[in-house]
Amino acid sequence: MNSRWLQYLVLTLVMLFLIGPFFIIVAAGLSAGESLAFPPQGLSFRWVIKVFQIDSFRESFALSMALAVFGTLAALILGVPIAYALARYKLPFGETLRTIVSAPIIVPGIIVGLALLRYLVVPLDVEVVTALFAAHTALILPYAVRVVSASLNNLRSDIEEAAVLLGASRPGAFFRVVLPNIRSGILAAFILGFVTSFNQVPVSLFLSGPGVRTLPIDMISYLETTYDPSVAALAALLAFLSIAIVFVAERFLGFSRYV
Amino acid sequence: MSDFLQLESLTLAYGKSIAVESLNLSVNQGELVAFLGPSGCGKSTTLRAIAGLMKTRSGHIRLDAEDITRKPPNKRDVGMVFQSYALFPHLSVTENVAFGLRLKRLDKQDIDKRVTEGLSIVGLGEFARRMPAELSGGQQQRVALARALVMDPKVLLLDEPLSNLDARLRLEMRSELQRVQQQTGLTMIFVTHDQVEALSLADRIVVMNKGSIEQIGSPEEIYNCPATRFVADFVGFENIFAVHDRQLLPADDNVGGDKPHSARLPLTCGTAPDTRGLAWRPASVVLGSGNYPGTIVGNAFAGTVREYLLQTALGPVRADVNAELPAYPTGSDVMFDLPFDKAVPLSSMS
Ligand SMILES: Nc1ncnc2c1ncn2[C@@H]1O[C@H](COP(=O)(O)OP(=O)(O)O)[C@@H](O)[C@H]1O
Ligand SMILES: [Mg+2]
Numbered sequence: 067m068n069s070r071w072l073q074y075l076v077l078t079l080v081m082l083f084l085i086g087p088f089f090i091i092v093a094a095g096l097s098a099g100e101s102l103a104f105p106p107q108g109l110s111f112r113w114v115i116k117v118f119q120i121d122s123f124r125e126s127f128a129l130s131m132a133l134a135v136f137g138t139l140a141a142l143i144l145g146v147p148i149a150y151a152l153a154r155y156k157l158p159f160g161e162t163l164r165t166i167v168s169a170p171i172i173v174p175g176i177i178v179g180l181a182l183l184r185y186l187v188v189p190l191d192v193e194v195v196t197a198l199f200a201a202h203t204a205l206i207l208p209y210a211v212r213v214v215s216a217s218l219n220n221l222r223s224d225i226e227e228a229a230v231l232l233g234a235s236r237p238g239a240f241f242r243v244v245l246p247n248i249r250s251g252i253l254a255a256f257i258l259g260f261v262t263s264f265n266q267v268p269v270s271l272f273l274s275g276p277g278v279r280t281l282p283i284d285m286i287s288y289l290e291t292t293y294d295p296s297v298a299a300l301a302a303l304l305a306f307l308s309i310a311i312v313f314v315a316e317r318f319l320g321f322s323r324y325v
Numbered sequence: 326m327s328d329f330l331q332l333e334s335l336t337l338a339y340g341k342s343i344a345v346e347s348l349n350l351s352v353n354q355g356e357l358v359a360f361l362g363p364s365g366c367g368k369s370t371t372l373r374a375i376a377g378l379m380k381t382r383s384g385h386i387r388l389d390a391e392d393i394t395r396k397p398p399n400k401r402d403v404g405m406v407f408q409s410y411a412l413f414p415h416l417s418v419t420e421n422v423a424f425g426l427r428l429k430r431l432d433k434q435d436i437d438k439r440v441t442e443g444l445s446i447v448g449l450g451e452f453a454r455r456m457p458a459e460l461s462g463g464q465q466q467r468v469a470l471a472r473a474l475v476m477d478p479k480v481l482l483l484d485e486p487l488s489n490l491d492a493r494l495r496l497e498m499r500s501e502l503q504r505v506q507q508q509t510g511l512t513m514i515f516v517t518h519d520q521v522e523a524l525s526l527a528d529r530i531v532v533m534n535k536g537s538i539e540q541i542g543s544p545e546e547i548y549n550c551p552a553t554r555f556v557a558d559f560v561g562f563e564n565i566f567a568v569h570d571r572q573l574l575p576a577d578d579n580v581g582g583d584k585p586h587s588a589r590l591p592l593t594c595g596t597a598p599d600t601r602g603l604a605w606r607p608a609s610v611v612l613g614s615g616n617y618p619g620t621i622v623g624n625a626f627a628g629t630v631r632e633y634l635l636q637t638a639l640g641p642v643r644a645d646v647n648a649e650l651p652a653y654p655t656g657s658d659v660m661f662d663l664p665f666d667k668a669v670p671l672s673s674m675s
Contacts, residue, residue: 221414222409222411225411225412225414227376227378227405227407228405228411228469229413229424230399231376231403231405232424233429233476234428243415247414247415
């Protein structure tokens with residue numbers, strides 16, 4: 067009996083710890099007061115509406131969106147062939163390749179950001195947007211490779227041989243029987259990559275330049291000058307967007323099987 | 326047509342390890358050939374080489390008077406039914422069967438007609454719209470068979486087609502395969518490690534061991550007159566002895582030892598000067614009379630027969646005796662005989 071109570075207590079604390087902040091942010095964003103505070107002073111939608119009127123949020127949201135979409139696409143275009151090669155062939159440097167591809171997960175973002183800044187942006191004079199795009203692609207690549215690998219490992223390789231014996235070429239077999247069967251894995255990787263990129267702070271922090279900021283960075287710098295609840299309102303909106311994406315993914319793709 | 330498919334000193338390897346060495350085989354058109362042998366002896370490897378899924382190290386493969394050794398697998402007109410069926414999980418039964426026909430760019434009516442035909446040959450007409458995951462193992466197997474059949478291949482290869490099915494389905498699929506083969510006149514090679522399957526299905530059996538052929542023959546030849554120790558062992562000749570200097574010796578001791586008997590060579594399967602060993606089935610061994618002494622060390626009732634194990638100067642001897650006769654108790658000494666007219670001469674003891 068006692069241990070049962072303890073279980074519930076621990077569970078409640080964990081849940082509180084995990085989703086408590088979310089409710090605080092939502093409440094703070096719906097505040098009618100002038101500054102960011104909890105508990106909120108009254109209830110209103112004025113800060114939610116304000117979010118859509120701040121120009122820099124609109125610009126950084128567009129940049130973050132573009133980075134997330136195109137960075138994830140690029141990561142998949144690189145990642146699917148890598149995952150395929152790792153799954154199907156005994157590559158001489160297979161393990162090394164796997165490690166290199168996983169590195170961005172293991173190495174702290176701050177280091178990746180600093181390294182890219184110091185050795186790519188500064189000496190080579192690369193455009194900030196290009197550097198951000200490259201960095202996000204590199205960060206998403208490990209997730210893409212892992213998730214697609216998982217669905218490739220569930221797929222027997224002899225269906226490709228069967229397709230070849232029925233007249234398909236090797237690439238034809240890939241497009242006709244491999245790709246359709248790892249479709250949901252690719253979509254899962256896309257969503258995971260999208261969210262990872264969209265929420266990315268440390269790398270973007272180093273690479274963001276004058277006038278070029280991703281949304282999370284923009285929100286931080288906004289907070290530094292203006293301490294009003296609009297940031298909380300925006301954060302709540304983004305959280306709902308993420309929840310919606312994951313919900314749709316789970317509903318239609320069984321997303322949780324892949325992560 | 327004879328020599329429809331020819332393998333000429335075919336050698337196959339995975340990296341440095343040789344899986345199949347200088348294999349020679351010739352298959353006639355319309356023949357049903359079984360590759361029989363224990364797991365790992367190179368059966369699948371040979372099939373994959375015929376299909377072109379595996380490069381040949383050396384040697385040639387000829388099919389229908391054409392050298393296909395270097396021909397890519399998708400141009401060979403060779404069909405294959407995989408051990409795991411290898412159905413395309415995202416396609417329905419119909420779409421699976423139509424896959425190859427669509428790649429051939431046949432017109433739609435032709436495809437529909439051949440798919441319907443193919444599915445009815447394997448008795449799956451009403452399952453056309455199902456997905457592979459909604460079918461039993463036996464039904465999936467039939468889809469895989471239909472998918473290969475509709476392509477009208479020159480040779481159909483089947484890798485352990487029955488091993489994943491339960492006993493009853495296996496019997497059913499066995500007669501199904503025979504029926505399909507008679508109906509279509511297709512040249513077929515199937516792989517199995519089950520001698521009963523090979524004996525009951527094949528026109529000709531190729532017994533393989535460690536990457537080479539031990540013996541090729543009709544089921545009767547393989548079963549009654551195995552040529553080597555390996556084949557004899559495989560088809561149930563449990564008593565195998567070496568012959569040396571017209572002496573019968575324990576199987577693994579063909580140079581010396583205490584020579585218990587002078588051998589006269591038997592006549593059942595023809596004698597040859599190169600006879601290296603003799604083999605008897607347990608049922609051929611006579612207990613209670615004969616020239617050899619032995620001691621009963623094992624004795625088990627097995628329905629119609631009683632199975633004995635004897636300790637003898639020739640090593641262990643197995644004998645099956647009509648169970649209605651009185652039993653010899655374990656530990657008793659008996660005389661036994663190895664009748665030469667029931668012996669099978671072996672040309673190789675390795
Ligand atoms: N992909 C592979 N890589 C390396 N060796 C293999 C591979 N496949 C099979 N072999 C080896 O080749 C030999 C023949 O294998 P296989 O043709 O599959 O035997 P069977 O089908 O008769 O059971 C075995 O010794 C096996 O270990
Ligand atoms: Mg095999």
